[in-house]
Amino acid sequence: METGPAVVKVLTQDLVGKTAVVTGASRGIGRAIALNLALRGCHVLGTCSCDVTYNAHIISLQDSIFNAYRATGNLKPPLLEACVAHLTDPERFCHTLTGLLEVSFNNRVDILVLNASLAERKTIEDMDEDHIYRNLVANVETPLRIVQSLLPFFQPSSRIIFMSSEAARLSRPGGLMYSASKAAMESAVRTLAEELGLRRGMEGTTVNSVSTGLTDTGLVKNMDKRLRDSILSRESAKINVARRIGEPDDIANVVGFLASEASRWITGSVISASGGSTKIL
Numbered sequence: 333m334e335t336g337p338a339v340v341k342v343l344t345q346d347l348v349g350k351t352a353v354v355t356g357a358s359r360g361i362g363r364a365i366a367l368n369l370a371l372r373g374c375h376v377l378g379t380c381s382c383d384v385t386y387n388a389h390i391i392s393l394q395d396s397i398f399n400a401y402r403a404t405g406n407l408k409p410p411l412l413e414a415c416v417a418h419l420t421d422p423e424r425f426c427h428t429l430t431g432l433l434e435v436s437f438n439n440r441v442d443i444l445v446l447n448a449s450l451a452e453r454k455t456i457e458d459m460d461e462d463h464i465y466r467n468l469v470a471n472v473e474t475p476l477r478i479v480q481s482l483l484p485f486f487q488p489s490s491r492i493i494f495m496s497s498e499a500a501r502l503s504r505p506g507g508l509m510y511s512a513s514k515a516a517m518e519s520a521v522r523t524l525a526e527e528l529g530l531r532r533g534m535e536g537t538t539v540n541s542v543s544t545g546l547t548d549t550g551l552v553k554n555m556d557k558r559l560r561d562s563i564l565s566r567e568s569a570k571i572n573v574a575r576r577i578g579e580p581d582d583i584a585n586v587v588g589f590l591a592s593e594a595s596r597w598i599t600g601s602v603i604s605a606s607g608g609s610t611k612i613l
Contacts, residue, residue, distance in 0.1 A: 340367070340400045342407060346592060348373035351437045353429060353482070355379045355475075356448030357414060358389035361495065361544065364580035365445055368588045370397045370410050377432055378414040379425075379448060390414040411436065419450055419470035426481035433485055441485040443591045446475045447495040449513075453506040464509060471513035476520065489536035491591045492528070494521055496543040496602060498610040517541065518602050525600030538599035540590050545606030546577045578607055 352369045356362035357378025370376050378393075380386050394412050401409035413436055417425040433439060450470035454463050479492065486492075499507055500514035518541050525539040586605040589595055604612040 340371070340396045342400050342404050343368070343371045345373040345407070347443075348410075350442035351375045351377070351433075351440050352443035352445065352591070353377045353379075353433075353441055353478075354445045354447060355417075355478070356381075358385040358393070361580045361583045362445075362447040363389065363393060364584035365447060365587050366393060366412070367396065368581075368584040369443065369445075369591060370412055371400060372588070373407075373410055374443065374591075375411040375437060376413075377429070377437060378412065379417045379429070380414055381416070381418065381448070383416055386414060386416055413437075419448055419474045420466055422469065422474040422477040425474055426477050429478065430481055430485070433482075439485055440487055441482050441490065442487050443491045443493070444479065444482060444486075445493045445495065445587060445591070446478065446517075449495070449510075451507075451510050453510070454508075455506050456508060459509065467509035467513050471510070472516050472520075475517060479524065483531075483534075486528075486534045486537065488534060489593070489596065490534055490538075491595070492524065492537065492539040493587055493590050494518070494539075494541040495587075496541045498543055498545050498604075498606055500543065501610060501612075518543075521602065522600045529599060536596065538590070538595065540595075540598060540600070541602045542583065542586055542590065543602050543604045543606065543610060543612060544578065544583050545604075545610060576607075578605070582607070 347369060352374050354362055354366045354376060357366040358380035366376050366378050378390065380390055397412055398409050401407050413432060415428050415432055417428050433441065450467055452463060452467060475494065494517050496514050496518050499511045500518055521539050521541045528534055528537045528539060583605050586603060602612055604610050
């Protein structure tokens with residue numbers, strides 16, 4: 333039996349007054365993360381890849397947040413703004429973010445979730461210089477440049493969260509550059525945790541990574557039914573806690589914890605949010 337859309341309700345207001353930047357906030361995991369933070373009172377600046385996704389998804393996200401807060405009768409909704417920014421143009425990406433933070437978000441960032449990524453697939457015999465360059469720029473240079481550009485905006489006890497993938501540990505034909513770039517960023521997390529935890533003005537800041545398994549986003553939903561059923565059957569068999577793949581909310585809840593004060597003693601770590609399909613020690 334088909335069910336209607338889930339009712340969006342305001343959560344415990346433990347992030348009131350804070351500001352989060354979430355890249356790739358229009359769909360799937362990024363949308364769920366932005367929604368989780370906003371429903372806890374956090375202002376959110378999200379990014380998306382083009383005007384089409386902005387019009388199709390960001391506006392509906394804003395509506396969901398507004399309606400959830402209106403239903404409380406007394407709580408004021410946080411600000412949610414978004415901008416179009418391209419991972420392969422790090423300079424413009426950073427300039428767009430910092431400009432909006434100055435104009436609309438009082439020059440502060442408390443939470444940064446680096447969710448957007450490029451997942452172009454090519455085997456070693458097919459890849460060319462442009463493929464290598466685009467993946468490294470989008471998945472390594474741009475996230476690091478974003479962190480660098482936001483240093484003047486971060487507050488004490490900030491939370492920086494990189495979204496990774498089990499692809500950093502698994503070998504899949506065609507995914508060489510994606511896997512390599514995700515592994516690189518997991519390594520960068522450890523160094524950033526060392527550099528930023530006691531940085532003046534950022535004392536108490538944590539830096540972590542969340543490694544996801546197969547998640548039921550639009551990419552999966554839009555697959556050919558036979559292919560989708562085959563993949564779901566295979567991947568669900570790897571899950572230890574339930575015979576299903578992950579939902580965006582499963583991931584958003586983990587990110588939401590890492591964004592909270594309760595996660596203050598976790599830094600430099602990779603947290604697996606995969607239902608057990610990938611074990612990380």
